[in-house]
Amino acid sequence: MSAIEDLVTELAKLPGIGRKTAQRLTFYLLKQPADAATRLADAIRTVRERVTTCGVCGTLTDDDPCAICRDPRRDASLLCVVEEASDVTAIERAGRFRGRYHVLGGRISPLEGIGPEALHPDRLVGRVANGAGVREVIIATNPSMEGEVTATYLQQLLKPTGVRVTRIARGLPVGGDLEYADGVTIAQALEARRDMAESD
Amino acid sequence: MSAIEDLVTELAKLPGIGRKTAQRLTFYLLKQPADAATRLADAIRTVRERVTTCGVCGTLTDDDPCAICRDPRRDASLLCVVEEASDVTAIERAGRFRGRYHVLGGRISPLEGIGPEALHPDRLVGRVANGAGVREVIIATNPSMEGEVTATYLQQLLKPTGVRVTRIARGLPVGGDLEYADGVTIAQALEARRDMAESD
Secondary structure, three states: OOHHHHHHHHHHOOOOOOHHHHHHHHHHHHHOOHHHHHHHHHHHHHHHHHOEEOOOOOOEEOOOOOHHHHOOOOEEEEEEEEOOHHHHHHHHHHOOOOEEEEEOOOOOEHHHOEOHHHHOHHHHHHHHHOOOOOOEEEEOOOOOHHHHHHHHHHHHHHHHHOOEEEEOOOOOOOOOOHHHOOHHHHHHHHHOOOOOOOOO | OOHHHHHHHHHHOOOOOOHHHHHHHHHHHHHOOHHHHHHHHHHHHHHHHHOEEOOOOOOEEOOOOOHHHHOOOOEEEEEEEEOOHHHHHHHHHHOOOOEEEEEOOOOOEHHHOEOHHHHOHHHHHHHHHOOOOOOEEEEOOOOOHHHHHHHHHHHHHHHHHOOEEEEOOOOOOOOOOHHHOOHHHHHHHHHOOOOOOOOO
């Protein structure tokens, strides 16, 4: 196989990258100065060599513990539970959450044969029960079937600890359009309605 | 900058890849076995190290001359002129053309200060005039303003050689919809209409 074909094949394995896009990217890299391609190749190598899992929260990080777990300004009494490290990035991007995280590394999915034990529930219980002062656990698993099952499981799991367990709100996405929203989302948005004085 | 941020930045430089997609790809590479990322990094390095320009047609290739120029079954009397090596791939994908190629490496663009000399017109004239038996030159530059200017220039350039110069057809894309086609394309499609017995 030629070097061009080889790169097209590797790029086309990436999610959301079809063969045509892979070809376009390959020719783009061939037209750029050689060091642009080298920087990208190095960045891919480095990310796999250097990035590890934070021993405290389980997110992906260069340093262990991660920058968020080390930051004394982050509120340790507020723990946000997410499925994946990419969810931490998404919430951090929003810039509103000042607590800490707990990354499950997945969600319960009977169809894929993923049970609760894959999420290392003892690690989460340990963090909540060890006297580190967690007052509230916000379950921010995805608003999908699996995410809801996982949320319910975690709520039951944490009940004996007496900690407050909350769930992120479901509703219409900001900037969204009622006309194009699905019925389930509209129903949830109606059910979770708040008095307007209460909202900010 | 962290290794994750670094890779996101490098990926986001690619055309059509925004920051969110770059983040998604980064986390994807982190979740895959390490050798998947290594293979991609190696393929990027190799493509820049190994791929060169074909000394005959100017396309990008591992070998010089390229596989198409070396293939004795390709019709040397038919020369298809394209702007970029990626256009060769696009035409080869269609699987209909059995002649050879000539890659200009760009198109005339007064706005970007690219004049005819950037296309090495002497190389094309040399290939047509050197007695290698080129009977027809198909100008397959893009159906854009710059592509048309380039096509007209090449037609004038080749006139003294006496070779037949043709232009790929413009019209409605197959599978396209009249309702969504722009007026210029519809006008071209009407003008270039053919008797139905003639078409295949």
